[in-house]
Amino acid sequence: xxxxxxxxxxxxxxxxxxxxxxxxxxxxxxxxxxxxxxxxxxxxxxxxxxxxxxxxxxxxxxxxxxxxxxxxxxxxxxxxxxxxxxxxxxxxxxxxxxxxxxxxxxxxxxxxxxxxxxxxxxxxxxx
Amino acid sequence: xxxxxxxxxxxxxxxxxxxxxxxxxxxxxxxxxxxxxxxxxxxxxxxxxxxxxxxxxxxxxxxxxxxxxxxxxxxxxxxxxxxxxxxxxxxxxxxxxxxxxxxxxxxxxxxxxxxxxxxxxxxxxxx
Amino acid sequence: xxxxxxxxxxxxxxxxxxxxxxxxxxxxxxxxxxxxxxxxxxxxxxxxxxxxxxxxxxxxxxxxxxxxxxxxxxxxxxxxxxxxxxxxxxxxxxxxxxxxxxxxxxxxxxxxxxxxxxxxxxxxxxx
Amino acid sequence: xxxxxxxxxxxxxxxxxxxxxxxxxxxxxxxxxxxxxxxxxxxxxxxxxxxxxxxxxxxxxxxxxxxxxxxxxxxxxxxxxxxxxxxxxxxxxxxxxxxxxxxxxxxxxxxxxxxxxxxxxxxxxxx
DNA sequence: GTGGTCTAGACCACA
DNA sequence: GTGGTCTAGACCACT
Numbered sequence: 001x002x003x004x005x006x007x008x009x010x011x012x013x014x015x016x017x018x019x020x021x022x023x024x025x026x027x028x029x030x031x032x033x034x035x036x037x038x039x040x041x042x043x044x045x046x047x048x049x050x051x052x053x054x055x056x057x058x059x060x061x062x063x064x065x066x067x068x069x070x071x072x073x074x075x076x077x078x079x080x081x082x083x084x085x086x087x088x089x090x091x092x093x094x095x096x097x098x099x100x101x102x103x104x105x106x107x108x109x110x111x112x113x114x115x116x117x118x119x120x121x122x123x124x125x126x127x
Numbered sequence: 128x129x130x131x132x133x134x135x136x137x138x139x140x141x142x143x144x145x146x147x148x149x150x151x152x153x154x155x156x157x158x159x160x161x162x163x164x165x166x167x168x169x170x171x172x173x174x175x176x177x178x179x180x181x182x183x184x185x186x187x188x189x190x191x192x193x194x195x196x197x198x199x200x201x202x203x204x205x206x207x208x209x210x211x212x213x214x215x216x217x218x219x220x221x222x223x224x225x226x227x228x229x230x231x232x233x234x235x236x237x238x239x240x241x242x243x244x245x246x247x248x249x250x251x252x253x254x
Numbered sequence: 255x256x257x258x259x260x261x262x263x264x265x266x267x268x269x270x271x272x273x274x275x276x277x278x279x280x281x282x283x284x285x286x287x288x289x290x291x292x293x294x295x296x297x298x299x300x301x302x303x304x305x306x307x308x309x310x311x312x313x314x315x316x317x318x319x320x321x322x323x324x325x326x327x328x329x330x331x332x333x334x335x336x337x338x339x340x341x342x343x344x345x346x347x348x349x350x351x352x353x354x355x356x357x358x359x360x361x362x363x364x365x366x367x368x369x370x371x372x373x374x375x376x377x378x379x380x381x
Numbered sequence: 382x383x384x385x386x387x388x389x390x391x392x393x394x395x396x397x398x399x400x401x402x403x404x405x406x407x408x409x410x411x412x413x414x415x416x417x418x419x420x421x422x423x424x425x426x427x428x429x430x431x432x433x434x435x436x437x438x439x440x441x442x443x444x445x446x447x448x449x450x451x452x453x454x455x456x457x458x459x460x461x462x463x464x465x466x467x468x469x470x471x472x473x474x475x476x477x478x479x480x481x482x483x484x485x486x487x488x489x490x491x492x493x494x495x496x497x498x499x500x501x502x503x504x505x506x507x508x
Numbered sequence: 509g510t511g512g513t514c515t516a517g518a519c520c521a522c523a
Numbered sequence: 524g525t526g527g528t529c530t531a532g533a534c535c536a537c538t
Contacts, residue, residue: 091238262514354400
């Protein structure tokens with residue numbers, strides 16, 4: 001067995017920002033909070049905030065203008081990919097763990113189809 | 128956002144033992160490894176091993192006979208419940224996270240039904 | 255006119271390491287100094303050393319094994335590319351500046367061909 | 382390794398003025414901009430501008446007439462020397478760095494001769 | 509104000 | 524020992 005270790009904070013924040021992008025709370029071209037603001041929002045250090053934006057930039061999700069700010073990339077396509085990736089990871093993890101518990105695909109389908117629909121879903125603008 | 132913190136080791140081991148029960152690798156009435164052996168298997172401290180059996184006992188999953196050993200409960204019903212609980216947790220987590228990503232139940236059903244069936248599943252004796 | 259600004263230390267060190275690779279002082283698969291050692295050698299902070307290795311890793315020039323060390327990539331091809339890139343930059347910079355001074359290609363060729371050959375070149379094992 | 386430090390601004394401006402002289406944009410005997418104008422053009426402090434002219438004067442490249450202005454020296458010979466010096470520095474730096482990368486003089490000649498000729502060179506009146 | 513770099517020092521996980 | 528993360532605080536360049 002492998003012990004699960006804690007995800008580094010900077011990755012957790014990245015995950016959270018990615019989710020906001022997918023949910024449409026952050027849109028292509030939007031200005032992201034300044035490093036200082038991000039540090040305050042997430043109660044992290046400014047250096048950690050800087051690393052987060054550096055990593056996001058390396059992934060092509062945002063770009064930076066010195067003295068101005070950091071902005072989400074304009075290309076919506078890469079955010080659609082992001083959504084597919086996240087969904088794929090969730091699906092794979094779920095199917096494998098259910099399989100380990102002895103559930104067949106049919107059984108899983110049955111469980112999913114019996115799961116209560118999220119009612120009164122807050123209207124959001126997902127990508 | 129809430130930061131995810133590491134699960135304590137004793138809980139991770141309990142999860143693993145529960146999975147083995149559900150998978151039928153451990154059967155009702157089976158003798159569990161001694162505290163000393165469990166500590167070795169999972170590379171944990173003997174005190175942690177003792178705590179694990181104490182917790183499992185509190186949940187009614189096993190009982191201890193001094194000088195003899197620790198044994199899985201005979202009542203298969205509570206292990207079936209266990210399976211349902213674990214499956215329920217997985218299902219809930221999956222559906223909620225997919226929902227947050229903007230997937231409807233129909234979309235999820237479609238993804239699940241398109242997921243490749245685990246072929247050549249090792250023959251196991253799940254409860 | 256644009257004022258030339260100081261290259262960040264971490265980039266200067268990266269340049270130096272790249273040069274050592276091209277010169278064959280560091281070979282594919284070699285273990286690089288530990289972060290602590292690099293910090294001492296270059297009189298920089300450990301965090302800066304870590305960043306240097308992180309950047310080199312992002313560029314595919316090395317890989318890291320936690321608790322073990324950082325190693326140069328095995329693929330010699332990417333180091334050959336590195337040499338070509340560095341040479342291309344130098345060439346471009348030189349030709350353009352000479353051009354700005356009013357030298358034609360013929361004049362430059364004449365100057366280069368009149369430049370004294372490096373005598374007694376220390377035998378090195380360049381890629 | 383030695384860390385490269387930023388060139389002082391006044392030296393950078395001097396380099397730029399020298400380049401303009403070599404390029405013939407400034408000719409022997411020409412009146413140079415007033416200290417005030419130079420400060421504006423290069424976005425520098427007037428004191429820095431004054432220092433620049435003082436240094437240029439020390440090198441014999443210009444002379445100052447109180448109340449009239451600063452003028453480039455009449456003697457074209459010293460500007461020819463300037464051009465040779467600059468070219469020599471560039472050449473030396475280039476040859477040495479290419480040598481460090483493992484390029485022989487032949488290889489360098491081949492690269493230089495393969496470098497695309499600057500086409501449609503703006504007609505300039507280099508010394 | 510913005511982002512970018514650097515340091516000093518701490519703690520953790522892995523081996 | 525190794526690398527990985529995080530913090531606190533500083534200074535710089537750009538606008």
